[in-house]
């Protein structure tokens with residue numbers, strides 16, 4: 078079977094990879110890339126085609142220069158540049174013999190992945206256009222033709238008028254106003270967005286009762302059955318669905334249609350706003366679509382991986398194939414699996430409600446004013462261990478690996494992990510093993526401590542864990558000294574506060590998204606076997622723990638009391654049809670939809686508070 082087309086043949090001789098030759102920036106060792114980093118992940122957002130990004134990045138550079146945030150970004154960029162240089166050096170050392178050996182393995186891998194290709198399903202990804210802004214526009218029609226944004230301190234989103242100036246999600250409000258002085262900024266009103274989201278989901282349910290609502294404004298559907306039932310073409314069905322959503326809710330949505338979730342997600346962004354794009358259920362069509370797609374457009378490729386790929390002359394997904402032998406020698410098994418699946422345009426065809434996805438980890442962390450005192454840290458750790466035990470008990474699980482996360486006042490993050498002698502689920506064990514890791518880092522000044530349990534064991538013997546929602550959706554967005562159990566879940570707005578959804582930038586974020594789009598993990602064992610004789614795996618670990626983590630905000634902004642989350646974190650089901658919200662601990666209806674709504678709301682509030690708070694410190 079020929080699986081390597083379209084595009085030129087793979088390179089099997091070592092060519093000189095080059096780092097992008099941009100102008101050097103004074104004061105940094107980064108060749109012009111700090112400006113790009115400062116643009117943030119929302120640079121990928123639609124509606125910015127005519128924007129002069131060089132000017133925008135210069136404004137951000139000047140406005141943030143000297144701040145803690147800026148220094149942190151500068152440091153990270155310097156580290157990343159070193160890492161990129163190192164991978165380029167390692168690439169130069171890969172021999173033609175190694176490349177020949179890798180080529181054989183790559184071909185075998187591709188054939189194995191090809192077998193998994195399913196072209197029988199019609200998957201749709203829908204995403205509302207400028208969601209919060211669109212909802213606000215219904216109440217403020219006078220703003221329709223004016224640039225406006227929604228947020229506080231940090232912008233959550235803006236309308237397409239504002240995007241023409243270079244304003245976008247996750248931008249600090251004061252920076253956005255420098256870029257677009259006439260920008261109107263409205264405050265957030267989550268109940269309105271939740272209500273609208275529910276109305277949209279109700280319509281989606283008619284097309285796929287098992288659709289997967291990822292966030293308030295985004296969902297995956299499988300419309301195969303629906304199309305057969307009404308005997309209509311997929312494009313017509315999606316077009317009808319979008320029209321109905323607009324008529325019922327006043328909000329425009331865009332959609333991507335394709336044979337799997339990965340390509341559907343990419344496609345939904347192509348004709349934004351208020352458009353749809355279809356990729357035929359045909360191998361050639363999918364391959365062609367992926368071939369010229371810039372790597373950064375793929376969910377899972379964030380800034381860090383993009384920089385490394387560009388340095389190796391991998392610009393579009395088609396290049397993944399041309400350079401696959403080299404990439405095989407430089408990247409981890411998981412990354413190679415991921416990249417090859419991207420090149421092939423393979424992805425998941427299974428769409429199910431979000432609470433049916435299996436949990437991968439459970440964690441708990443606390444943010445507080447900076448502390449250096451070991452006794453105080455131990456006290457925090459004890460509290461975190463107790464919270465984690467509560468969650469483990471509620472979810473009926475234990476774990477074989479424990480991770481410790483520390484965040485320093487300099488924004489630097491430290492992550493340590495150790496395997497446990499047996500699956501653990503008690504506070505005593507969490508504390509004991511957590512302390513062993515913590516003590517190795519002393520002396521240290523931290524503002525966040527977290528524990529995370531992975532390699533989970535389901536103690537309920539109920540098969541796949543169906544308790545995803547109850548606790549799973551807690552996020553890392555915390556109040557001062559408030560514990561929050563977090564999950565490996567792509568949150569309502571991952572980009573603004575937790576970096577891009579790059580598995581290599583922040584493994585936790587986006588895992589569910591990646592799972593829904595197509596599993597990255599299960600196939601890597603195949604490579605392990607194939608690779609057993611291969612020795613040149615120079616840059617095995619290209620993972621960067623933290624990416625574009627922080628947002629700049631207007632220091633004058635205050636967060637209102639209304640947005641303060643209750644501090645209670647006790648959670649657990651009660652007998653009266655209510656459960657405790659896994660984030661705020663308040664009692665809410667146990668009905669999945671109602672809980673979902675409430676959790677989305679809590680997550681959003683927490684995230685915004687966190688971003689604002691970080692900058693005050």
Ligand code: TTP
Nearest residue numbers: 205206207208209233234246247294570572573
């Ligand atoms: P998105 O779908 O990413 O953005 P959007 O709907 O505003 O715009 P687009 O037309 O490009 O889809 O996110 C949905 C909502 O989530 C958005 O309206 C506000 C919120 N959000 C944030 O709060 N912060 C962020 O960084 C992003 C990206 C979104």
Ligand code: MG
Nearest residue numbers: 204205206207
């Ligand atoms: Mg959207």
